[in-house]
Amino acid sequence: MDLRRLVYFVAVAEELHFGRAASRLAIAQPPLSRQIAQLESDLGVMLIDRSRSQIRLTQAGNVLLERARDVLERLDRTHREIKRIGEGFSGHLRVAFVGSATYGVLPNVIKAFRSAYPDVELALSAMNNAEQKRAVIQREIDIAVARPSLDDEELKSEPLLQEPLILALSDTSPLLERQVTRLSALKSETFVLYPRKPRPSFADHILNICLEEGFIPKSQVLAQDYQTAISLVSVGVGIALVPKSVSQAERPGVAYRAYEGHNPGTALSLNYRRDNRMPHLFNFLKVAQDVVRRQRKP
Amino acid sequence: MDLRRLVYFVAVAEELHFGRAASRLAIAQPPLSRQIAQLESDLGVMLIDRSRSQIRLTQAGNVLLERARDVLERLDRTHREIKRIGEGFSGHLRVAFVGSATYGVLPNVIKAFRSAYPDVELALSAMNNAEQKRAVIQREIDIAVARPSLDDEELKSEPLLQEPLILALSDTSPLLERQVTRLSALKSETFVLYPRKPRPSFADHILNICLEEGFIPKSQVLAQDYQTAISLVSVGVGIALVPKSVSQAERPGVAYRAYEGHNPGTALSLNYRRDNRMPHLFNFLKVAQDVVRRQRKP
DNA sequence: TGCGCTGATGACCAATCGGTATCGAACCCG
DNA sequence: CGGGTTCGATACCGATTGGTCATCAGCGCA
Structure with missing residues (x-):
């Protein structure tokens, strides 16, 4: 027929x-x-x-x-x-992000994408870098919002945002009395660091900064993520270096300060499979870059 | 696409x-x-x-x-x-029939058709000849079971059944005492006849029979249909000539007798538009003829 | 009875489809 | 890392199918 x-x-x-x-x-x-x-x-x-x-x-x-x-x-x-x-106006898109992206541009990106593509079902999930890498490679997710980026032959990575590091201190710390803090002046403080694996880890990143400033933190404590690190800071365990956007979430017992010294910052990136050609993906990339660009201008 | x-x-x-x-x-x-x-x-x-x-x-x-x-x-x-x-195994078929067909083969034909074509929706309705003719021509029905037949350029008619006439008498009639009744012996009885229009009517048919037997009923009463005629007979108004199948419906106060004399009988026919080619129609015709043939055999 | 309307039919041409041969890229394996 | 294999894409050719134009045949109507 x-x-x-x-x-x-x-x-x-x-x-x-x-x-x-x-x-x-x-x-x-x-x-x-x-x-x-x-x-x-x-x-x-x-x-x-x-x-x-x-x-x-x-x-x-x-x-x-x-x-x-x-x-x-x-x-x-x-x-x-x-x-x-x-055309990417309908369907679904699976996005994973590192927890620390929750405070910065990501919510705005999500909001913008939702309003531009209201019929696309967004599946959001928080993952650390290792999980993201596995998931995006195995096609369980389409986009990974990682810090600083995922490196793999199968993946493409494009920078979303570069932000400076900032010092997180207990709000009872005597260091708060000074206007500016030189990083090297903190060499004897306890540093809250992050898991060492997988390499290169964010812990390595922080330690490199210290090395650039000519010291190695004597006292180190490990935290699984920024949230835990901030918690440790709030109870007076030590100090931490965190992406500036993390400071947007006010937290009792924690104060933030810029510091003087080497500050290579940290980057957020959008990562996806090279062979993933779905329009939703490109639409999301575009919206994300637009939001970042607009947010930087004013 | x-x-x-x-x-x-x-x-x-x-x-x-x-x-x-x-x-x-x-x-x-x-x-x-x-x-x-x-x-x-x-x-x-x-x-x-x-x-x-x-x-x-x-x-x-x-x-x-x-x-x-x-x-x-x-x-x-x-x-x-x-x-x-x-193929005529599904769909619907609209059949109209004269009231007097209710007692003879028609119920068996309907039953046989239903069992052979259970998924065909049969729409049955009783109509007199004039109504049937109009309805079948205007395609409101597909088949008309008429007595004796419908005559029109647009229609095709095929005989279904030929049956003899029979005498209907009041069961108190003295005529019942004789074994056989010669029709001409009834010339002074009151005859229950039928509407004269449209010509040639069943009334004409009966009167012709009387004429053949050499008389014209002196006393005539009109009835709309066989049912009414039988009713009139049952209350002693007179006698009637009816198709034999009508006698299958027992009725208090009415007795039936064969008669001697001219008995051209009466025919039932299947009538339909010449241009109606629907398979259901032919299936029905076939089933009807089969039922009649089988009923005649034993 | 002839004319007009309508659908069917026949001849012919163009577009489409499927087949074979071949290519090129990715993957596998030693 | 290089040669063979696998798999989908491409090029080209013949066959089928769908389209146009011209014409025919049946029915209705004047």
Whole structure:
């Protein structure tokens, strides 16, 4: 049962006149007659009663008209649906992010994406870098918002944001009395660091900064993530270096200060499989870059 | 969106392999690749991610697979449905009959048709000849079971059954004492007749019989139909000539007797439009003739 | 009875489809 | 890391199919 024939049949059934149906279909009358005849012989059923000058549908014809309209309408809807998915206006996108991205631009990016593509279902999940890498490679997620970036042959990474580091101190710390703190002046403080694996880790990053400033923290404490680090700082365990955006979340017992000294900052990046061509992905990248650009301007 | 392409796409989507899909479809691989590419460009959407050796469906592809299966299955069901209608195994048939057919073969014909074609919806209605003629010509009904037949250029009529006439008498009638009654012996009885219009009417038919027997009933009473006639007979108004099958319905106060004399009987016929080619009609005719033939045999 | 309308049919041409041969990229394996 | 293998894409050719134009045949109407 060819689709074209169904369209032709519906036209004839609606016009009840081959000539008019043909002109509605923008074809000549003979091929229309032939296609209908072909359809009838395919089905082995008369669909149109031509015994009079005014043609009429048989019972089979009436039922087919109903079914054909239904099918054609479904195909039409499907066409539009597919097209919207193909343009990234519908469907779903799975995004994972490091916990520390929660305070910075990411919420704005999400908000912007949602309002630009309200019919795209966003599946968000928090993961650390290692989990992100695994998940994005295994296609469990489409985009990883990582810090600083995921490095893999299969992946592409593009920078989203560069932000400076900032010092997190207990709000009872005597260090708060000074206006500016030189990093090297803190060499005897206890530093809250981060897991060493996988290399290169954010812990290495911090230690390198210290090295640049000419010292190695004598006392080190490990925390799983920034949240834990800040908690440790708040109870007076020590000091920590965190991305500036983390300071946006006020926390009792913690104060933030800029410091003097080597500050290479830290980067947020968008990571995805090289072979992932889905439009939603590119739309998300675009929206994210736009949000960052707009946020930096004013 | 060509239907063939949908079938091809479903095959590829299910096999996730062009070669296997092609052999399943019994075509070569190149045309399959081309048809899929064509489908994609028609829709303006990538449906299959070919970036790896193991191909995979895109989001749009997944949705299309679902929709395409649905549509193809609907078309398949429609195909079967239409075919059944075309063979007369499904659909509906509108039959009208004269009231006097209620007692004879008609119930058996209906029963036989229902059991042979249980999915055909039978619409039955009682009509007199004039109504039947109008209705069948205007296509409000498909078959008219008439007595004796409908005569019209547009119609075809085929005999269903020939049955003798029988005498209906009051069960208190002294005529019952004789074994056989000669019709001409009843010339002074009151005859219950039937409407004279439209000509030739059943009244004319009865009067002709009397004429053949050499008399004209002196006393005549009119009844709309056989039921009324029998009622009149039961209350002693007079006697009536009715088709033998009418006597199958026992009625208090009425007795039936064969008579001696001219008995041309009366016919039941099946009438339908010449241009009505619907299979249900022919199936009905066949079943009706079969029932009559079988009933006559034993 | 002839004319007009309508759908069917036949001849011919163009577009589409499927087949074969071949290519090129990715993957596998030693 | 290089050669063979696998798999989808491309190029080209013949066959099928769909379209146009011209014409025919049946029915209704004057």
